[in-house]
Amino acid sequence: MVQTESKLENQLIAQLGKSGWQFRPELNHYSLIVNHFRVLLNRRNIDKLDGTLLTDQEFQRFLNEIVGSKSIYQLGRYLRGDDQF
Numbered sequence: 001m002v003q004t005e006s007k008l009e010n011q012l013i014a015q016l017g018k019s020g021w022q023f024r025p026e027l028n029h030y031s032l033i034v035n036h037f038r039v040l041l042n043r044r045n046i047d048k049l050d051g052t053l054l055t056d057q058e059f060q061r062f063l064n065e066i067v068g069s070k071s072i073y074q075l076g077r078y079l080r081g082d083d084q085f
Helices: 005-018 030-044 056-066 072-080
Strands: none
Touching (some): 030 056
């Protein structure tokens, strides 16, 4: 049986929703996703940052160190705390 791409996407969204993920259709471009991640990173580490947001240079260095050549799967595991690099 052939499945349409749209149906497959909807099934994936539903499956991720059951795992606690939230579908954010407005985050539809890489730059929007990265910016959203930066906002969350700053917000969740505000105490460690003494109330100062990461500069562009600091955030880029963070991305380079964390992302590097890792796959999306490896990053997801790392960010959930399932995997150590």
